Every structure is written in structure tokens, then in C-alpha cells.
Amino acid sequence: MDKDTAAMYETEKATLYHADFLNIADGFADGSIDLVFTDPPFELAGGGMKNGKLNYENGEIFRNCGFSTKYIAFNRWIPEIYRILKNERYFYVMTNDRNLFSIHKACTDCNFKFCELLVLDKKMTVPSTYYPKRAEFILMYRKGSYRKGHFAGSTVIEERIPRGKEKRHPTEKPVAMIEHLIRCSTQENEVCLDPFMGSCSTGEACIKLNRRFIGVEIESRWFRTSQNRIKQL
Template sequence: MIDVNAIEDYLLLHGDCMEYLKEIPDGSIDLILCDPPYNLAKYSTGNMQFNWRSEINNDLAEWDLVELNPADFVKDFKRILSPTGNIFIFTGYNLFGKWHEVFDKEFDTFQFMVWHKTNPVPSIRKSSFLNSCELIVCMWNKGHTWNFLKQSQMHNFIEAPICMGQERLKYPKHPTQKPLSVLRHIIEIASNENDLVLDMFMGVGSTGVAALNLNRRFIGIEIDKEYYTASVKRIKEAVSEKDYPSRTKTH
């Protein structure tokens, strides 16, 4: 069993999240914020290559081909979430209905947010809409933590560019790396300082960096060794930039 009381800053775990979830104590997680596979790779028409710009990646990655079943998470999510906890999950249009089907009856409230990417990949073939929006399902019970900001900041619609510049990891390049600005916005609203944030699909550690920047504690789980290694390095660097000593915990 994971000793969550011993986590002063963060705990990073390499392996299968379905196994590690069983080790998380009941009612110990204040915010579940994760970005699981969308299962969109099977709809891909293949990467597009050009002689005048870099390749456009439509194939995502092999991990996106692994079928995700939201029903698999119901029992553990309900068990580990604290009485004041919240759940925010990035998802695609093809899985949104499945999340709603299994979770709507389990929580007092099931809502959604839309992240509008202000700089989406251009439509080179000009044969469809630009893929400029992503969905985030949101779930909570009465009495949940809720830091209501200005009315203008509480829309269920967020506009922010995709990761670019220094924020975007060049290696390993994660095809769905989320921007810190979007993650920070959610964490600020849905948790308090020193709360424990969980991301079971950690990727390259963006949720952890955002959480630590806002003085939250963090548990990250990642099955891909390359991504996990990148997360450890990135989160160590994020902690070292703060005004307290690094208390690294990895497994």
C-alpha cells in the first residue's frame, strides 16, 4: 500500500496504472487529472509528408491503439477519491459517450469542458474542419472543492495554444503533450494547496509540473519507460527551481 502521508512533494511510479491504483489508499486523492488514450489512431489515414514542412503526425502512437474502457476505472476512482475530490479527464469525441454512460450515475455531477486550441494543425487538404477542440469530462459530488474565480474565468471553455517553444519536449516527443496553462487552470479551480493530485497516464509529466508549481502534491504513473524517464528529469528540474529542497521519490 502506498503511504500517501509520506509524500511531501511527489511520487513517480513506472508500471501499469491498473495495478498501482490498487495500492492507493481509500479516500486519499483530492484531484484525478489525467489524459488517457483517445483511441483515435484506428481512424488515422496515415502521416502526411511534405517537402516544405515537417511531417504531420496522424498516427499518434502505438499506445493509442490499446482499447480504453472507462468502466474499468469506476471502482477504483470512487474508492480512492476523497469526499471533496474532483475528476477531470481529457478524452476524444469517440469516447465521451462511454465516460458519460458509466460515470454519470456514479457522481452527483457530470459535466464537460472544451479546450480550444488556438493554433491547431492546419488542414492541408482543406477537406474538413480543423481539429481545434478537445473535450474534458468532469465529475464530482456535493461538497467538492471548488475555487470559483472571476465569472469570466469559469466558463467550461478554455482557449490556449498547444505546446510550443521551450515547453514542448523535443525528446521524447509526446504527440499529445498538454499545455501547462490548461492544466494549471483546472488544478487551481479543483484543488487546494497541499492537496494530492493523481495522473495515472503521466506521459512526460506535465500534470506533475503544473501541480508542483501550484504547491500541490503529486502522484504520477507511467507505463512507457522513455516517457517515465523524461518525467523524472522534468519534475526534478521543476522542483529544483522552487525555493525548497528537492525531495525526490521515484519507484
């Protein structure tokens, strides 16, 4: 499958692909994207693998949620992000504590420059073997030289994770947090990509900020959720 034959939903402000990002990455031209924000699939410390499928929520094991996908090695997709991104642009990638070091290695191996480690304070704790966990992490990188942004706030971002009835996806992230990061590091009408869009939280943030959004999702269920979310916006 390539980008031109993948199932697609397009509006004036967003293009959503129902595809495996690895299968369509080739179709994105070098240096064509202004920002990448993503919350990728990754392996869980506690196992999380059931019949070759992952089950997790907010970085923790999650059972019977209908969200099942296979982990993709970071060094298979991060070099594609580097190629697709324009020079002097930013890449934000969410992670838990266990995957932070491998993601960082994959990013620096392909020449991304480390900018910042941001913390999402979820304002709720989840049980852990050691200390109850209340944070997720956002690694920030740049391709090429520094680009002046509108960097505001601090390295700790406090936002509630969607829960209960407001929740569309088992690992859904707060739109307000994504909006803040996109506002700080892009300008209006620039193009943002989320290669693992889930329920399209990044898409909602982009549309609210008047940025153009491109999203990719492998699972039909979340692709449909994303499509409906964009329609409602």
C-alpha cells in the same frame, strides 16, 4: 506488481510510478486522493491501430512517434478512480469528441456526478473529414456532494498545445490549463493523481501550485521524461 514494489521516483512533492496503473491501483487506499486530472489513452476513430499499437497525437493518428500503448476500456480504470478519490472531490478527464460519450457513461455508471463540459480551444486546427478540429474536451465530475471551489474563467479555455522544441510528448497538454483547473478545485498541500501522466504536465502544474503529485506511467521513455521534468522543477 503492487504499488510498493513498482519502480518509483520520490521527492518531497511528488511520487512517480513506472507501472501499469491497473496493476497498482489496488495499492491506493479508498478516499485517499483530493483530485484526479488525467488525459487517458483511448481508441481513435480513424483506426490508429498498427500491429495492436496505438499511434496518435493530440487525439489524432500519429505515426513514428515512439508513443505506442494499448487502449484500456474506460470501465476498467474509472471505477478505481472513484474508489480512490475522497468524497466531495473532483475528477477531470480529457477526451476527444469520439470518446466523450463512452467516458461519460463509464463515469456515471460508477456514480460520478457530472459537473461540467469544458472546452480546450487549442488555437490551431487539425484536418478532419467534416470540420477542421480545434477543440479538445475536459469532462468534470464530482464524487459526493458539491465542494466550494474558486471556480473562475469560463467553460472555454484558450491555451496553445506545446509544439516544436518545447514539446516533450506527442499528446502533451498545456500546463497553464491544468494549473487553472487544479487551482480552482483544490487547496494547497492537497494530493493530486494522474494515472496516465505521459510527460508529467499535471505534475508540473501541481508543483507550481504547491499541491502534492502522484503520477503513473507505463512506458519507460515517458517515465524518464517525467522524472527529469520533476528534477528540473
